[in-house]
Amino acid sequence: MTTPGEPRRNLLYLLPVLVFAGLAGFLYQGLYLHPSEIPSPLIGKPAPAFDLPAVEGLPGGLSRADLEGKVSLVSVFASWCGPCRLEHPLLMALAEKKRLPIYGISYKDRPEDSRGWLQSLGNPYDKIGADRDGRVGFDWGVYGVPETYLIDRQGNVAFKVVGPLTPEVLESQVLPLAARLMK
Amino acid sequence: MTKLFLRLRRPALGLLTAAMLGLCGLVGAAAPAGAMVIDPSLPDPAAEARAIELSKGLRCLVCQNQSIEDSNAELARDLRRIVRERIAAGDDNETVKAYLVARYGDWVLLKPPFKGLTLILWLAPVALLTGALALAGTVYRRRPEAVAPVPLSPDEQARVASLTHDPAASGPTKS
Known part of the structure; x- marks a missing residue:
């Protein structure tokens, strides 16, 4: 039927x-x-203006002007941050290769703690700025340390990694992109 | 050692927290007296109410599904302070939101904005509901008319009668 x-x-x-x-x-x-990786609205936009003093007892300081004219990494770290310890050897190895400058933002950290951290683990940073109250971090959209930003020649944010850098992310994403930006 | 940040805006909650802290002390927990940070509130009650209302709609980015008003996370505390700063500077609600969205993206808003990218999010429930209703409508309309119940056979009628002891229905009837 x-x-x-x-x-x-x-x-x-x-x-x-x-x-x-x-x-x-x-x-x-x-x-x-x-879901914990929140896409940054800063990608493709100029890095926020800032002018940070040096970590007390260390040379330097870091400002927006340092990021212009070259491809660089900006790493937001703190001595109280566990995962920062995890990624630190990777930054040290990268600093040794001298492929691109690495800048540090010491986020909401006491200067003596930051100094102790860099003394015991090594200092991969070309320049460090101290963001004691997290205000600059807020402008960068930092919500969890460590965070790593790849900055292009014009001073625009090209890429952002939330959480500790891993060799995979570094080799497969950050460095290839950095190489392209350097061309 | 993690620092302990507490907001003591609601007196009852404050009492409870104080009691709990006291208890911790009695038990002898090794936690040092943490830095207690009390949110400074705006002097103008209307502005403060606005700050609280706004904070309820802003996502704490570390806790993700809590508003910054509800969260004790340090970042949430920072954001509450910034919301108050902006309000004190004379920003209206939309400008405060835009200030945060520029740094953290739409994700910072607990209620996603209605725009191109989020159209699916907003319209999918409506589309699904109308789709389901339309489907149900066609399915039910196409269903054949309910078949009229078949009249009972004399045997069945007799059985019904014997079960109900209805003398009127006993005896075979024409069908």
């Missing part, structure tokens, strides 16, 4: 299956997203 309406109805029965498959696909993809 076949009626002309039947093939269409069969398709209709398939609809819930299709909807389920679509939803499952979306949710499956969702498993691999990182």
Whole structure:
């Protein structure tokens, strides 16, 4: 007993299956997203203006002018930040290669703690600015340390890594992009 | 040692926290008396109310699904302070929001704005509901008319009668 309406109805029965498959696909993809990584609105825009004093007892200081005219990394760190310890050897190794200047922003840290940290773990930074109250960090959209920013020649933010740098992210994303920007 | 930041705006909560801290002290926890930071509130009650209202709609970026008004995270405290700063500087609500969005993106708003990128987010529920209703409508409309109940056979009628002891229904009836 076949009626002309039947093939269409069969398709209709398939609809819930299709909807389920679509939803499952979306949710499956969702498993691999990182909700803690908030896309920065600063990407492609000029790095915020700032002028930070040096960490007491250390030379330097860091300002927006330091970031112009070259490709550089800006690393926001703090001695009280556990994951910063994790990425520190990577920054040390990178500093040794001298491929690009690495600037540090000491975020909400006591100067004596910052100094102790750099003395015991080594200092990979070409220049360091002290952001005691986190105000500059706020302008940069810092919400969790460590954070690393890749700055292009014009002083624009080209890339941002939230959380500790890993060799994978550094080798596969940050450095290739830096090389392209340097051309 | 993590620093302990407490907001003591609500007196009841403050009392409770104080009691709990006292308890910690009694138990002899090794936690040092943390720096207690009390949010400075704006002198103008209307401005302060605005600050609180705004803060309820701003996401604490480290805790993600809490507003900065509800969160004890240090970043949330900073953002509350900045919201008050902006209000004191004379910004209206939209300008304060824009100030934060420029640094942290739309994500900082607990309620996503209605714009191109978020159109799916806002319209999907409506589209799904109308779609489902339309589907249900066509399915139910196309359903064949309900079949009239088949009259009982004499045997069944007799059985019904015997079960209900209705003398009127006993005996075979024409169908």
